[in-house]
Amino acid sequence: MTDLxxxxxxxxxxxxxxxxxxLRFLLQPAALGLALALxxxxxxxxxxxxxxxxxLVADRQARISILEGSALADFVAIQVxxxxxxxxxxxxxxxxxxxxxxxxxxxxxxRLGGARLLASTHPADRAGxxxxxxxxxxxWLFDLGQELRAAADTNxxxxxxxxxxxxxxxxxxxxxxxxxxxxxxxxxxxxxxxxRPLPAVSPLRAPLPLALLLVVxxxxxxxxxxxxxxxxxxxxxxxxxxxxxxxxxxxxxxWYLYSSRALEGLGTLADEGQSAVxxxxxxxxxxxxxxxxxxxxxxxxxxxxVFQRPxxxxxxxxxxxxxxxxxxxxxVQQPYTxxxxxxxxxxxxxxxxxxxxxARRLRETISEYRYAYLYVTPAMVGMLxxxxxxxxxxxxxxxxxxxxxxxxxxxxxxxxxxQNYRDILGDFDVARHTADGWAINYQNFYWTLxxxxxxxVANVAIGVGLxxxxxxVLNTPGLRFKAIYRVLLILPWAIxxxxxxLIWKALFHQQFGAINQGxxxxxGEPVAWFDGVFSSFITGLATNGxxxxxxxxxxxxxxxQSISADMYEAATVEGATRRxxxxxxxxxxxxxxxxxxxxxxxxxxxxxxxxxxxxxxGEPAGANEILITKAYKIAFEEYRYAYxxxxxxxxxxxxxxxxxxQTRMTRxxxxxxx
Numbered sequence: 312m313t314d315l316x317x318x319x320x321x322x323x324x325x326x327x328x329x330x331x332x333x334l335r336f337l338l339q340p341a342a343l344g345l346a347l348a349l350x351x352x353x354x355x356x357x358x359x360x361x362x363x364x365x366x367l368v369a370d371r372q373a374r375i376s377i378l379e380g381s382a383l384a385d386f387v388a389i390q391v392x393x394x395x396x397x398x399x400x401x402x403x404x405x406x407x408x409x410x411x412x413x414x415x416x417x418x419x420x421x422r423l424g425g426a427r428l429l430a431s432t433h434p435a436d437r438a439g440x441x442x443x444x445x446x447x448x449x450x451w452l453f454d455l456g457q458e459l460r461a462a463a464d465t466n467x468x469x470x471x472x473x474x475x476x477x478x479x480x481x482x483x484x485x486x487x488x489x490x491x492x493x494x495x496x497x498x499x500x501x502x503x504x505x506x507r508p509l510p511a512v513s514p515l516r517a518p519l520p521l522a523l524l525l526v527v528x529x530x531x532x533x534x535x536x537x538x539x540x541x542x543x544x545x546x547x548x549x550x551x552x553x554x555x556x557x558x559x560x561x562x563x564x565x566w567y568l569y570s571s572r573a574l575e576g577l578g579t580l581a582d583e584g585q586s587a588v589x590x591x592x593x594x595x596x597x598x599x600x601x602x603x604x605x606x607x608x609x610x611x612x613x614x615x616x617v618f619q620r621p622x623x624x625x626x627x628x629x630x631x632x633x634x635x636x637x638x639x640x641x642x643v644q645q646p647y648t649x650x651x652x653x654x655x656x657x658x659x660x661x662x663x664x665x666x667x668x669x670a671r672r673l674r675e676t677i678s679e680y681r682y683a684y685l686y687v688t689p690a691m692v693g694m695l696x697x698x699x700x701x702x703x704x705x706x707x708x709x710x711x712x713x714x715x716x717x718x719x720x721x722x723x724x725x726x727x728x729x730q731n732y733r734d735i736l737g738d739f740d741v742a743r744h745t746a747d748g749w750a751i752n753y754q755n756f757y758w759t760l761x762x763x764x765x766x767x768v769a770n771v772a773i774g775v776g777l778x779x780x781x782x783x784v785l786n787t788p789g790l791r792f793k794a795i796y797r798v799l800l801i802l803p804w805a806i807x808x809x810x811x812x813l814i815w816k817a818l819f820h821q822q823f824g825a826i827n828q829g830x831x832x833x834x835g836e837p838v839a840w841f842d843g844v845f846s847s848f849i850t851g852l853a854t855n856g857x858x859x860x861x862x863x864x865x866x867x868x869x870x871x872q873s874i875s876a877d878m879y880e881a882a883t884v885e886g887a888t889r890r891x892x893x894x895x896x897x898x899x900x901x902x903x904x905x906x907x908x909x910x911x912x913x914x915x916x917x918x919x920x921x922x923x924x925x926x927x928x929g930e931p932a933g934a935n936e937i938l939i940t941k942a943y944k945i946a947f948e949e950y951r952y953a954y955x956x957x958x959x960x961x962x963x964x965x966x967x968x969x970x971x972x973q974t975r976m977t978r979x980x981x982x983x984x985x
Contacts, residue, residue, distance in 0.1 A: 341554035342532055344665030346525060348562050348658035353524045353569070355654050360518060360573050363647040364580055370643075371584035372487060372509050373479055374614065374622075375591045380477070380489035380505045381613035382595040383408070387420050387503050388493045389599070391429070402430040402441055408598060414508035419452070420493075421445070422501040423460065426453045429501070452504070459492050460499045463619075472618035473716055479617060485509050510587070518572035528561040555666040562658050570651045574644055581640040585624065585631055588614065592629045646721060709957035715950035731957035753934040756958075760965075763917060763937040766851065770916045773856040775909060778863025785864070786871045804861035812925035815854040819926070844934045847927045851935065855922045859915075863908060870904035871897070910973050914966055938962045 386408070390401045401420065409416045409432045419436065420429040428449070429442045445453055455478060462474035478490040488506045492499040532554070592613065614625045623635045664670050677684055709732070711725035741755045751758060781800060785793060803811065818825050819840040827837035840846045874897065882892045898905075918939045923929060929936035929944075936944070939962060946955035 339554075340668065340670065341551070341558045341662070341666040342529060344662040344670075345532055345558040345562060346529060347665070348558075348661040349525050349528060349565060351661060352562075352566060352654040352658045355657075356518075356569055356573065356651060359647055359650045359654075360577075363577055363643055367577065367580050367584055367643055371587060373489075374584075374588050375510060376479065376487045376489045376505070376507065377477060377491070377615060377617070378588060378591055378613045379507070379595060380491040380503060381615060382599055383418065383503045383505055384491040384493040385613070386599050387501075388495060391422075391493070391495065391501075405430050405432050411598065412507070416508075417506040419504040420501065421452050421456055421504070423453065423456045424500060428452075433506075455490060456492070456502045459490065459502060463492065463499055466618065471716065472620060475617040476619045477615070477617045482506065516576075518569050518576060524565055524569060528558075528565050531561055532558055551666065551668070555662065558662050558666055559659060562662060563655070566651070566655050566658065570648075573651070574648065577644055577647065578640060581636075581643065585636055589625060589629050589631060592625060596629070646723065649723060705956045706960060708953050709960045711953045713953040715952070718952070725953070727953075731954050732961070734954070735957055735961060751934070753932050753936070756961075758934075759936050759938055759941050762848075762935060766848070766919075766923075766937055767913055767916045769852055770855045770859055770919075771909060771912050773852070774859035774863045774912055774916075775905075777856070777860040778865075779867055781860065781864045782867035782871055785868055800864060801861050803857050804865075808858050809921045809925060811858055812854055812922050815850070815857070816926045819850045841927055841930045844931065847930050847935045850927050851922050854926050855916065855919055858922070859912065863912065866904060866908040867901065870901045873904075874900050906973070910970055913969065913973075917966060918962070938965075 386404070387401065390404055405418050405420070409418065417431075417433045419431045419433060421427070422429050422442075426445045427442050428436060428445055431437060431441060459476055459478060463476045465474055466472050466476065476492065478488075480488050482488050485508055486506060487509050488504065490502055490504045492502045494500065595613070612621070612627070614622050616622060622639070624632055624639055626632060707722060710728060711722050712727045712730070713720075713722065713725050717725060735756050738755060739757065740752050741757050742749055742751045744750075753759075784790070785796060785800075790796075817823075819827075821827060821837050821839050821841075824840075826840075831837060838846060840850050878896050878900075879892055882896060887895070917937075919937070920939050920943065923935065923937050923940045924943070927935050929940055933941075938958065942955045942958040942962065945951050945958060
């Protein structure tokens with residue numbers, strides 16, 4: 312009999328169930344790309360939607376709180392003006408106000424003169440007699456009032472709204488506190504602080520369920536894939552492109568429906584907020600006794616921002632200003648619209664990445680060279696975070712008008728195009744003729760560029776020249792104590808350059824500097840080094856020359872030691888002089904080493920911030936600023952961040968053009984054929 316145990320066995324193929332067919336479809340490139348695109352766009356869209364709705368809710372809560380705080384400030388000003396000596400009616404008026412409020416409100420009225428608490432509905436304040444002086448624990452109230460008064464004075468004197476004149480904070484969960492100054496005879500004499508519960512607002516739901524957003528487009532794509540499979544005449548490449556286009560169309564339709572529903576919900580929320588503010592204003596008008604005064608202007612005097620600027624959304628009678636309301640709603644919806652367009656572009660990129668086979672090729676490449684990618688990844692991540700992202704952000708910043716006064720606004724709202732570059736490169740007011748002669752505009756970009764070029768050329772010439780001489784000396788055969796000389800000559804480069812810069816600044820001091828002391832020893836007069844354009848330039852040149860020659864010396868010495876001595880012996884036999892050997896052998900063979908070092912030295916010197924900033928400070932009057940120190944002062948002394956970013960971008964472009972031109976002209980990176 313045949314032993315059945317030794318017969319080969321065959322395993323039956325798994326049944327082609329609907330679950331397996333679904334899994335195979337989801338692993339198709341087009342389906343996988345569409346699913347991931349919908350998932351990423353839906354999650355990001357929901358997050359952006361929550362952020363936008365939260366901003367609308369917070370704006371509504373802040374507007375109503377400022378509205379009531381401003382109404383209270385006017386109300387208190389009326390009460391204090393009517394009874395300047397007797398504050399008892401004010402206390403009772405505040406109690407009546409709280410009784411008509413829907414929540415648990417706390418109100419304080421503080422007069423800055425004498426640091427007195429005039430009235431309060433806070434339980435802890437009502438335990439004693441009112442009015443009274445503020446206690447030591449309540450000093451923060453007095454400081455807050457002085458800060459708001461100083462902010463109003465600063466804004467008025469500068470002519471710009473830079474400091475908030477109303478303080479809005481959230482002292483606890485579910486509460487908001489607003490502090491508004493009140494006026495007497497046109498002057499800020501005190502403030503009203505209103506602490507109230509936050510008005511409840513129903514949160515917005517997601518525009519479309521995420522499951523519905525995923526299932527319907529994938530189902531349609533599945534039907535398209537089944538239809539293609541039944542048509543045997545469709546080539547594989549054509550089928551891939553057809554599924555890609557179908558996936559793009561389905562994603563775009565889903566994105567449009569989602570975005571439309573989202574914007575509609577945000578518009579409804581904005582309208583509800585506007586209605587709530589209008590209702591609050593109408594109710595507040597009934598409380599203020601002098602309601603005619605509240606409606607005496609074309610705009611609502613209470614619906615203001617933290618700088619006490621009228622928003623213009625409500626008229627004095629409480630009716631909405633349709634154009635202003637629409638503009639305010641657009642200011643919230645536009646960032647969300649831009650974010651949704653970004654989601655659409657990101658989704659298309661994800662679909663193309665998978666459906667067109669890019670993901671498959673990338674996976675195969677990473678699998679084949681996985682160890683190389685593993686070694687390079689940490690460096691690339693570091694470069695991405697520390698170099699590429701700040702660089703890209705700086706470029707984007709240069710096309711905006713960002714200053715210290717608008718850093719809270721998104722860059723898209725501050726876009727000015729090429730205006731900063733036009734202001735920098737289009738200003739040719741370098742010098743003008745006056746009654747006293749020619750006057751140079753030391754703040755002009757082209758003057759600063761001229762000084763930077765002079766600074767770079769002079770320093771590189773000194774560094775290369777001195778470094779070449781010292782390297783030739785140290786390369787002399789049989790030179791005694793060569794190792795000691797090398798250590799001593801490398802010391803200026805080994806010491807941190809900011810330490811060296813500070814030492815040289817002290818050496819050039821007019822009264823106590825060692826250089827002027829030496830001049831006086833020989834009967835000369837002390838020199839005010841930093842008062843003249845040329846003498847101040849010399850101080851930086853001496854300092855940087857001292858710092859730069861060791862690097863060039865080391866580079867040139869290494870190149871000299873790589874040149875074979877046989878070439879010099881052969882040249883000597885042929886009767887060549889030392890000068891001929893230097894020009895015909897040394898310099899040509901040093902070129903691959905020397906030119907990249909010179910290019911690097913030019914870039915370093917062009918951006919040598921420490922020496923200029925620490926030694927001369929660009930004196931006198933900024934005449935010796937170089938481009939990098941000028942960009943720094945524009946950013947951190949004038950606080951014109953975008954203009955400084957444009958300045959820095961121009962510096963980068965100048966150095967990029969120089970580096971490419973120098974490398975191509977000298978062909979320093981090419982091999983030397985002897």
